[in-house]
Amino acid sequence: MSKNVRTGLIWAFVGVMLAVMYVPILILIIYSFTGAKALGVWSGFSLELYADLFTNESVLNAFKNSFILAFVSAALATVLGTTAAVGIYHMRRWKKNAANFVANITMENAEIVTGVTLMMFFLAMRLPYGWTTLIIAHTMITVPYVILSVTPRLSQLNPNLYEAGLDLGASPMRSMFTVIVPQLIPGMISGFVMAFALSLDDFIVSKFVNGSVETIPVYLYNALAKRGADPTLRALSSVLFVAVLAVLIALNVVSARHKKKVAKISG
Numbered sequence: 160m161s162k163n164v165r166t167g168l169i170w171a172f173v174g175v176m177l178a179v180m181y182v183p184i185l186i187l188i189i190y191s192f193t194g195a196k197a198l199g200v201w202s203g204f205s206l207e208l209y210a211d212l213f214t215n216e217s218v219l220n221a222f223k224n225s226f227i228l229a230f231v232s233a234a235l236a237t238v239l240g241t242t243a244a245v246g247i248y249h250m251r252r253w254k255k256n257a258a259n260f261v262a263n264i265t266m267e268n269a270e271i272v273t274g275v276t277l278m279m280f281f282l283a284m285r286l287p288y289g290w291t292t293l294i295i296a297h298t299m300i301t302v303p304y305v306i307l308s309v310t311p312r313l314s315q316l317n318p319n320l321y322e323a324g325l326d327l328g329a330s331p332m333r334s335m336f337t338v339i340v341p342q343l344i345p346g347m348i349s350g351f352v353m354a355f356a357l358s359l360d361d362f363i364v365s366k367f368v369n370g371s372v373e374t375i376p377v378y379l380y381n382a383l384a385k386r387g388a389d390p391t392l393r394a395l396s397s398v399l400f401v402a403v404l405a406v407l408i409a410l411n412v413v414s415a416r417h418k419k420k421v422a423k424i425s426g
Contacts, residue, residue, distance in 0.1 A: 184400060191393040198393065208394035218395060221378035225359055228290075228374060232297035233354035237347055239298065240305025240354075245339070247306070248313045262303045273300060274367035281368060288370030296368050297358045304357065305350030312346035352410045356403055375399055 190198050194207040212218055247258045265273060277299070281292045316339065324334030362376035369377055375395070382389055 187393055188397045188400070191397040194390070196390050208391050209398075211391050212394045212398070215391065217373070217378065218391075221373050221375050224372055225375040228293055228297060228372075229355045229358040232294050232301060232358045233351050235294070235298045236301040236305050236354040237351045240302045240350055241309050241340075241343060241347055243302065244306045244309040244313060245335075245343075248310060259306075262306050265300050266303045266307075270300075270361075270363045274364040277364065278367040288368050289372055292368040292370065293365060293372055293374075296364050297361065300361070300364060301354035301357050304353045305347070308350035308353060309343055309346040312343050316342055348410055348413060352407055355406065359399075359403060 187198075190201070191208055192204055192206065193201050194205040195202040243258075243262070247255055247262070250258060274296075277292070277296050278288075281288065281295075286292060320338050320342075321334055324338040325331065329337065360376065361374075362380060365374050365377055366380070373381070379392060379395065382392060
């Protein structure tokens with residue numbers, strides 16, 4: 160098989176996979192701009208579904224809850240995950256392997272098991288379900304992804320930088336925050352983005368510990384269970400997809416600019 164044929168097959172496979180993932184989303188977005196009740200029926204361009212969506216107090220409240228929860232849990236996960244990554248990186252080999260194994264359990268464990276476990280834990284601790292349990296749960300399940308994002312940046316650092324800061328008179332804490340942390344910012348941003356997106360998208364864990372706090376995934380589930388395929392859900396799904404996409408693009412642009420700035424300083 161020639162190189163051109165192999166390359167063509169690879170691109171064809173990639174194209175098919177991208178089409179399978181994104182064409183349904185594109186169709187959903189297109190049909191969110193028509194007022195027809197059934198998906199696949201075009202009754203003319205209309206913003207009726209979006210008008211209904213943004214006058215629905217339950218939807219707006221679910222949006223607010225989801226973004227507050229995602230931001231707070233992602234911020235906490237970034238702080239805890241970065242701290243954990245630095246600590247794990249400086250452990251001895253067997254301790255490092257053990258710590259990484261424990262950190263990865265949440266990612267590899269079935270999400271429904273994590274949800275049930277957290278529900279039973281909060282019940283045993285007599286902690287009422289609501290904002291507190293949601294923030295704790297979302298922070299816990301996203302911290303490993305921040306560790307995964309920050310660790311590669313640590314391995315790229317010059318190990319003498321921290322000691323150089325100490326030799327110049329900086330305290331260990333100041334040397335850490337002025338020398339090490341700024342170089343971890345791209346990894347921290349990537350970890351924050353991943354944690355934010357995962358929190359925004361999470362349904363299973365949220366459903367077990369949300370109490371009366373309704374997030375977008377939980378609202379979608381409850382709406383489908385009560386009313387079936389409500390046409391406004393097309394508009395809701397489209398807005399959510401575009402919002403997450405915009406956040407990802409913005410944070411990646413910021414990360415890229417930071418890398419260029421660091422490269423200029425280093426150069």
